[in-house]
Amino acid sequence: MQRRLLIPVLAMVAVLIFTSQSIAEEVVKVGAVQPVTGRFAFAGVHINAGLQDALMIANEEGGINGKKIQYIMEDGTYNVDVAVAAFKRIMSRDNPVVMYGESTGMGKAVAPEIKERYKVLYSSTSFSSELANAADNPFVFVPGPTYSDMFGILLKYIAQEKPGANVAFFYSDTEFGKDPVPYGREMCKKLGLNLVAEEVAKVGGVDVASQVLDLKRKNAEFVIFQGFVTSPVDAVIKQARDYGLKAKFMGTHWGTHKMLLDKLGPLAEGYLGVMPYAFYYQDEVPIMAKIKAWNKTHHPEVEYRPTSYMQGFFTGQVFVECLKRADQMGQIDGETLVKALQSIKDVDVGGMMAPITVVNNKIPMGRVYKANVQKGIFEPISDWIHTD
Amino acid sequence: MDILLQVLVTGIATGGVYGLIALGFVLIYKATGILNLATGIFMTLGAFICLTLLTHLGLPFWFAFIATVGFAILLGIAVERLVLRQLIGEPIISVIMVTIGLSSVLHGLTHVIWSPDYRSFPEIFPPEPLNLGFAVVPSGLLWGFIFAAVSMIVFISIFKFTRTGVAMRATASDQQAAQSMGISVRWVFALSWSFGAAAAFIGGIVIGNISGISIYLGDIGLKVLAVIILGGLDSIGGAILGGLIIGMLENLAGLYLDPLVGGGVKGVAPFLILVLIIMIRPYGLFGKKIIERV
Amino acid sequence: MRCGDFKESYIKDEQIFQSLFVKFWLVVFILFLFVLPFMADPYVMYIANLIGVAVIAAIGLNILTGFTGQISLGHAAFAGVGGYTAAILMTRFDLSFWLALPCAGIMAALAGLVIGIPSLRVKGLYLCIATLAAQFIFEFIFIHWESMTHGIRGINVPAPTLGAIVIDTEKKFYFLTLGIAVLAVGFARNLVRSRVGRAFVAIRDRDLAAEIMGISLFRYKLTAFAISSFYAGMAGALWVCFMRIVTPEQFPFHLSIQYLAMVIVGGMGSILGSIFGAVFMTLTPELLNVISGAVSKAYPTLGQLFIPMKEVVFGTLIVVFLIFEPLGLAEIWRRIKAFFLLWPFSY
Secondary structure, three states, X not given: OHHHHHXXXXXXXXXXXXXXXXXXXXXXXXXXXXXXXXXXXHHHHHHHHHHHHHHHHHHHOXXXXXXXXXXXXXXXXXXXXXXXXXXHHHHHHHOOOEEEEOOHHHHHHHHHHHHHHHOOEEEEOOOOHHHOOOOOOOOEEOOOOOHHHHHHHHHHHHHHHOOOOEEEEEEEOOHHHHOOHHHHHHHHHHHOOEEEEEEEEOOXXXXXXXXXXXXXXXXXXXXXXXXXXXXXXHHHHHHHHHHOOOOEEEEOHHHOOHHHHHHHHHHHOOXXXXXXXXXXXXXXXXXXXXXXXXXXXXXXXXXXXXXXXXXXXXXXXXXXXXXXXXXXHOOOOHHHHHHHHHOOOOEOOOOXXXXXXXXXXXXXXXXXXXXXXXXXXXXXXXXXXEOO | OHHHHHXXXXXXXXXXXXXXXXXXXXXXXXXXXXXXXXXXXXXXXXXXXXXXXXXXXXXXHHHHHHHHHHHHHHHHHHHHHHOHHHHOOOOHHHHHHHHHHHHHHHHHHHHHHHOOOOEOOOOOOOOOOEEOOOOEEOHHHHHHHHHHHHHHHHHHHHHHHOHHHHHHHHHHHOHHHXXXXXXXXXXXXXXXXXXXXXXXXXXXXXXXXXXXXXXXXXXXXXXXXXXXXXXXXXXXXXXXXHHXXXXXXXXXXXXXXXXXXXXXXXXXXXXXXXXXXXXXXXXXXXXXXXOOOO | OOOOOOOOOHHHHXXXXXXXXXXXXXXXXXXXXXXXXXXXXXXXXXXXXXXXXHHHHHHHHHHHHHHOOOXXXXXXXXXXXXXXXXXXXXXXXOOOHHHHHHHXXXXXXXXXXXXXXXXXXXXXXXXXXXXXXXXXXXXXXXXHOHHHHOHHHOEEOOOOEEOOEEOOOHHHHHHHHHHHHHHXXXXXXXXXXXXXXXXXXXXXXXXXXXXXXXXXXXXXXXXXXXXXXXXXXXXXXXXXXXXXXXXHHHOOHHHHHHXXXXXXXXXXXXXXXXXXXXXXXXXXXXXXXXXXXXXXXXXXXXXXXXXXXXXXXXXXXXXXXXXXXXXXXXXXXXXXXHHHHHOOOOO
């Protein structure tokens, strides 16, 4: 009888112990749920590195007025359930003041609870316009322009280049792909552009011939990609040339990166993209020297840091700025951090972007870049454009 | 009309590639009765192994290709020996679930070994498309089709004209009789897995060339299930013909139905066709009619 | 040691709780489940709710796959149907949660009938592939039927209310989940020892003989499919109300595989097995996350390597259980119990 009692009682006690809290320390905690495995891992790994590096560099430069930042990361696997579980685990166990999330889906799932219960400053990998609404949820912000803003920048550029042009959208069948499309349709009407086609394709699709042929049939002159990173953009552009479709191709943040140029080679001629952050090879940007030096010491095997890294890094910069301001305002907690966020005006971020101002919980700024086929990089052809 | 012809031609080219992947499924099913749901991850592995041989070891393409097929054969034998032998006599659902479990294991290992970054093959084939006058075939698809066709001819020749092939066909037809004729059924199983894995590996290389290599390359493997159902689960010819038909139907559906539904029809069309076939003629075009109806 | 344990009637033999000992510990366990929320933090409550939902779905799948022998690779799609139904009813038609929940189950059961009627006429492998096709077709419908489902935006679901109480925290929701899970388990356990349950098992074991004995194969298979889909629909609806949002990305193929893994690892053909499987397969990734977190703190580079190993562990668990313990955790549990019960004669 005694023996049989022991195991179940032990099990129950173990569960109860496991659920108790840990002791807090005197540091500033930043938690993150990163998609380091799963569908977004190719970017998640770099976003994580960028965010962490920005915070660690800030530590080296004195931390938050002397207090060190502690970075706590868990894997969200790009799956809303797992990500929310990780989010709650970090909140329960470590009680950070700032959190970073891995996807639009996760952001939408935790947003109401952040507002009502957790009250932490929150940002994420997502540029969805649904997450940039200061009136609705002041704790959540987008670290850059929204996809809609990016579409706006591209469409304005098209309207200047060729008024009344035929425009087509080519997007993926996901939230990521569809997010800015309704806004895009409206903007086309407003700018007097002719939206002739909307093509949908799967990421990594083998065959995009019917979509490309439709574009040819409808005589598209400008095609904007959304929701893809590399595949099937390269296949579409290549097949467009094969079938004789003469259109200019453009991409938003995730479609404007060096890997695409490497894959396309000479086909990238004329490709335009909108990018909110600086590129790793832009040595004229002051912060790049710091990033390169840091990576040399801490990640010597890395040769190039893609745009996802820059996004993570920039978010880290914004976090650090908010934390410093909140500390000066008196205390580092959610509500003060929100005030700190709203107070950011014309702050210098070392060239990662032009001096930033937070507008409606986003930073609606970007630059149009053109592909330089010989050098295999993007070069800016416009100055920093502010939308809104 | 022009567009229609073009779409049909592209459909045939894509269908050829589907046929090759379907062969990977059918070869294993025909001999062992197992539906290998790990075919997708086999494709991904094939593409990655070939890429590593090409870029890290700098081998010429033909060498890398043959070496990759060699890996496939080893993988097939390993899977049969280590995993499937333990499951003889278990119900079919267990074996299918094991292939799913295997798929997860290999997927995780691929993630660890090769990192989730998206990659592409260096230029293996000439990039000019084939201009048929009334239609254009893009280079990736063209060479994919050629590869698929050549591989299929090789496989079918092995089946028809070599002793090993005859042994495999005998085992697929009647295991008891084959064993009593002195054929080692265990070796035949291992070989079928090797061939199936080889077909999947080649399919992976082809797809990798067309749309790039990532750890999610193999997702297309599930679409190919529609091909094998259409063709008949145990028919090689059916796999090929089914591939061509599905390739064409999919593209036609995409061209005509996408505007109605808002896109994405190409992804779901094979599955709708699959349900339709199961309702009307579950054993497909050329499969054996041994389905018991309830 | 329990001895002299023989039954004198069929009713006694079929009893679910066969001794005072079992009944006593069951009461203690249920008390523990009730007390847990008051001692645990929101994270543990979140996991508890997740487990509850998984239990309901796993039991549904086990009824179909474990008891009737019909393989389904599309269970997540039916959960999705249930989830979307509940969301649409609660937002568009302002139905209360208590009405929406059974409606979600019924809708999912109807969807199950739609898929089942063509595909249950053929056996084994074909049903497997047909349910796989159903999974992707439903996903397509979730994304593209925008007028109903709001497409990829998803639907924000209000919290269930019970009179004046709004059930919006993990703790409050936990009681709801607990109640529904207990009901689900009770119904299933009784179903499988009833006439219908015996018919299911007969179909699984020897369908030809079952048909000869007068069991209409098609009718009973369809019933199993419908019940299984009903359970899935309820699980989906519960989950959607818990997360307060429903999107097409919540019900992917991978989830179907997870449910199947719960059934297999837990034990096919055993209700207790479904519970074990659900708990085990939900806790294992979390445990791995905890371990990888600890490893990352101590050895950062090793931690990065460890994180993708979770998938390897998931796959390995499935393969290992299928090879070495095909009857699952339930069988291991039975063996442990037998060891204690029959000691010192446990061999």
